[in-house]
Amino acid sequence: MKMTGAQAMIKALELxxxxxxxxxxxxxxxxxxxxxxxxxxxxxxxRNEQGAAHSASGYARVTGxxxxxxxxxxxxxxxxxxxxxTAYSDSIPMVAITGQVALELxxxxxxxxxxxxxxxxxxCKHNYLxxxxxxxxxxxxxxxxxxxxxxxxxxxxxxxxxxxxxELEFIYPETVDIKGYKPNYKGHPQQIKRIAEAIAGAKRPVxxxxxxxxxxxxxxxxxxxxxxxxxxxxxxxxxxxxxxGDHPLNLGMxxxxxxxxxxxxxxxxxxxxxxxxxxxxRALGTAEKIAEKAxxxxxxxxxxxxxxxxxxxIPVVGDARLILEELNSVISRCETMEWVGEAERVKAExxxxxxxxxxxxTSGTLGVNPRLVISLLSGRLDDKAILATEVGxxxxxxxxxxIAKRPGAFITSGGLGTMGYGLPAAIGAKLGSPGSTVVVxxxxxxxxxxxxxxxxxxxxxxxxxxxxxxxxRLGMVREIQKSRYNKRYSQVxxxxxxxxxxxxxxxxxxxxxxxxxxxxxxALDRFLGDDSTYLLECVxxxxxxxx
Amino acid sequence: xxxxxxSVLVENRSGVLSRxxxxxxxxxxxxDSLAVGVTENPEVSRMTIVVNxxxxxxxxxxxxxxxxxxxxxxxxxxxxDSVSRELALIKVxxxxxxxxxxxxxVEIFRANIVDVSKNTLTVEISGATxxxxxxxxxxxxxxxxxxxxxxxxxxxxxxKYIKAGNTEE
Numbered sequence: 001m002k003m004t005g006a007q008a009m010i011k012a013l014e015l016x017x018x019x020x021x022x023x024x025x026x027x028x029x030x031x032x033x034x035x036x037x038x039x040x041x042x043x044x045x046x047r048n049e050q051g052a053a054h055s056a057s058g059y060a061r062v063t064g065x066x067x068x069x070x071x072x073x074x075x076x077x078x079x080x081x082x083x084x085x086t087a088y089s090d091s092i093p094m095v096a097i098t099g100q101v102a103l104e105l106x107x108x109x110x111x112x113x114x115x116x117x118x119x120x121x122x123x124c125k126h127n128y129l130x131x132x133x134x135x136x137x138x139x140x141x142x143x144x145x146x147x148x149x150x151x152x153x154x155x156x157x158x159x160x161x162x163x164x165x166x167e168l169e170f171i172y173p174e175t176v177d178i179k180g181y182k183p184n185y186k187g188h189p190q191q192i193k194r195i196a197e198a199i200a201g202a203k204r205p206v207x208x209x210x211x212x213x214x215x216x217x218x219x220x221x222x223x224x225x226x227x228x229x230x231x232x233x234x235x236x237x238x239x240x241x242x243x244x245g246d247h248p249l250n251l252g253m254x255x256x257x258x259x260x261x262x263x264x265x266x267x268x269x270x271x272x273x274x275x276x277x278x279x280x281x282r283a284l285g286t287a288e289k290i291a292e293k294a295x296x297x298x299x300x301x302x303x304x305x306x307x308x309x310x311x312x313x314i315p316v317v318g319d320a321r322l323i324l325e326e327l328n329s330v331i332s333r334c335e336t337m338e339w340v341g342e343a344e345r346v347k348a349e350x351x352x353x354x355x356x357x358x359x360x361x362t363s364g365t366l367g368v369n370p371r372l373v374i375s376l377l378s379g380r381l382d383d384k385a386i387l388a389t390e391v392g393x394x395x396x397x398x399x400x401x402x403i404a405k406r407p408g409a410f411i412t413s414g415g416l417g418t419m420g421y422g423l424p425a426a427i428g429a430k431l432g433s434p435g436s437t438v439v440v441x442x443x444x445x446x447x448x449x450x451x452x453x454x455x456x457x458x459x460x461x462x463x464x465x466x467x468x469x470x471x472x473r474l475g476m477v478r479e480i481q482k483s484r485y486n487k488r489y490s491q492v493x494x495x496x497x498x499x500x501x502x503x504x505x506x507x508x509x510x511x512x513x514x515x516x517x518x519x520x521x522x523a524l525d526r527f528l529g530d531d532s533t534y535l536l537e538c539v540x541x542x543x544x545x546x547x
Numbered sequence: 548x549x550x551x552x553x554s555v556l557v558e559n560r561s562g563v564l565s566r567x568x569x570x571x572x573x574x575x576x577x578x579d580s581l582a583v584g585v586t587e588n589p590e591v592s593r594m595t596i597v598v599n600x601x602x603x604x605x606x607x608x609x610x611x612x613x614x615x616x617x618x619x620x621x622x623x624x625x626x627x628d629s630v631s632r633e634l635a636l637i638k639v640x641x642x643x644x645x646x647x648x649x650x651x652x653v654e655i656f657r658a659n660i661v662d663v664s665k666n667t668l669t670v671e672i673s674g675a676t677x678x679x680x681x682x683x684x685x686x687x688x689x690x691x692x693x694x695x696x697x698x699x700x701x702x703x704x705x706x707k708y709i710k711a712g713n714t715e716e
Contacts, residue, residue, distance in 0.1 A: 304610035
């Protein structure tokens with residue numbers, strides 16, 4: 001069938017099963033937007049291209065399908081970049097389509113020209129500059145394949161405006177054959193056997209579950225594996241949800257902002273089983289030290305992650321679900337009763353200790369306890385609900401107090417730590433899972449980074465629950481300055497924040513502010529009362545620590 | 548630090564060299580030399596990359612290169628089991644009194660004179676890096692005006708070969 005490049009792009013998206021895309025038009029992407037008018041694909045007009053990328057990311061996290069975002073050339077593309085890098089850090093499948101200046105003008109520094117493929121190369125899985133419209137079907141097919149298979153990630157397709165208008169004969173390929181891209185899914189049987197032997201010989205094994213467990217849809221099988229062998233589980237920030245939040249074997253999040261029990265376990269272990277976790281510095285900054293005392297097993301679909309940050313005794317490259325299925329069939333219960341008991345005791349002691357110290361753990365007296373808000377909120381959310389976070393203190397409070405009931409219930413920017421991620425990601429999540437209650441937790445700082453996306457929520461008529469923990473500070477940075485810079489506070493004050501209630505009302509959203517713990521329960525009733533957008537602002541003591 | 552030679556088969560497309568070079572710089576790997584040219588299959592180019600580093604670095608380089616979609620295959624070549632060459636063109640000062648001495652040196656190295664003028668000789672030499680360096684050293688006394696060197700290229704000895712698709716032998 002003859003059609004234009006732009007029509008081919010739309011057609012290919014339809015054939016990929018894409019029914020929603022996030023974007024922002026501009027001159028160099030106009031043919032695409034013109035062709036979009038004749039398609040059933042739903043387009044969400046964001047308020048900034050970065051919002052489009054983050055929304056596509058949130059959508060991808062809840063649907064498992066690649067999220068699609070679209071922007072024009074130049075500033076449109078550069079605005080997308082933070083979202084692309086965020087998705088790359090967290091292995092989120094995404095296809096980003098950008099307009100480009102006309103092919104023969106490339107390199108002449110014309111209006112809104114930027115080297116998009118050059119700029120995005122360091123943090124996308126792959127990218128294309130389309131030089132012939134006839135290549136579009138193959139390229140789009142490949143892009144979706146690359147984005148969603150192996151270790152997922154963002155793929156960028158840069159399409160010059162004249163290529164979008166060029167005519168081609170549309171034949172959509174049925175299969176993909178890329179010489180240099182053949183992800184390995186099946187773990188080596190010999191290595192799986194070695195894991196089984198190592199586990200049988202271990203006294204104090206620990207599983208460290210990362211985001212890869214969720215991506216591989218291996219959460220269920222991993223929990224089964226942990227139960228079968230009797231192995232405590234710690235999760236990374238991205239791994240939250242890989243095991244039920246309240247599972248007895250779940251010791252919580254590890255790392256510099258993690259909980260005591262999780263860090264205790266990894267420091268005492270004799271066998272650390274990393275599954276879909278990339279040994280990031282915030283989670284396992286002392287990995288080499290742990291490796292001195294413990295044997296390390298590393299299961300990951302990306303061979304480049306194995307041995308990158310810690311020397312590994314038993315590496316296994318492959319899909320976590322397939323490998324764990326194999327493992328479960330050869331493994332039996334280990335002699336870990338004592339160890340599991342010890343880990344559970346440590347966990348219980350710390351929790352009890354916190355309770356004894358009173359619900360309110362602030363050193364000040366002002367406002368609402370953020371942990372209490374999160375945990376009360378968590379208790380009211382059903383199994384389908386999704387909690388997205390911004391970045392900063394709000395993220396850690398949420399990570400440590402939210403009880404994730406299923407994989408995918410917790411959405412956050414883990415690797416890149418992108419402020420402004422939560423709100424647009426929540427928009428994408430809600431559109432990807434309309435039946436779920438979607439809550440975004442943000443600080444006053446990070447919320448304001450993507451605040452214009454309130455306009456997207458209004459225009460797209462979706463219900464997002466916005467919880468702002470307002471301490472009028474960039475709390476995480478302030479804390480670093482407090483502990484490491486001798487309390488020389490530099491540019492962390494946001495004392496003149498706008499009135500968030502009035503702001504929400506300007507968009508037609510319901511909103512309220514609370515400043516005492518006693519108000520939380522009733523406020524949450526109203527907050528979650530129906531499916532409409534609601535902004536709840538909690539006044540937080542600026543002295544409230546992260547941990 | 549040791550030097551390792553990697554043979555890398557890549558798609559013969561625009562932008563591949565910049566992807567590879569970009570990867571080296573952003574991951575902090577040091578390239579000693581890089582040479583690239585098309586193979587017997589016009590769709591495939593072969594890069595020979597000489598890397599400075601230890602075993603950890605080489606493993607990381609290989610794994611990270613493998614992640615690039617345009618990279619088809621990578622093999623670290625064993626020094627003893629491979630032949631490596633580089634090419635250099637050296638323009639050296641030559642007067643009537645020094646010309647014959649230079650020609651003698653060039654002959655010893657089995658190098659060639661490719662250009663001659665009243666006061667210069669241009670020498671072409673191919674060989675392993677140390678041979679090229681040895682000739683350069685010998686010619687220094689006459690005054691070297693200009694040197695152009697390619698990166699090293701290398702190939703395995705005997706029946707082994709690296710091809711896109713199936714592996715060696």
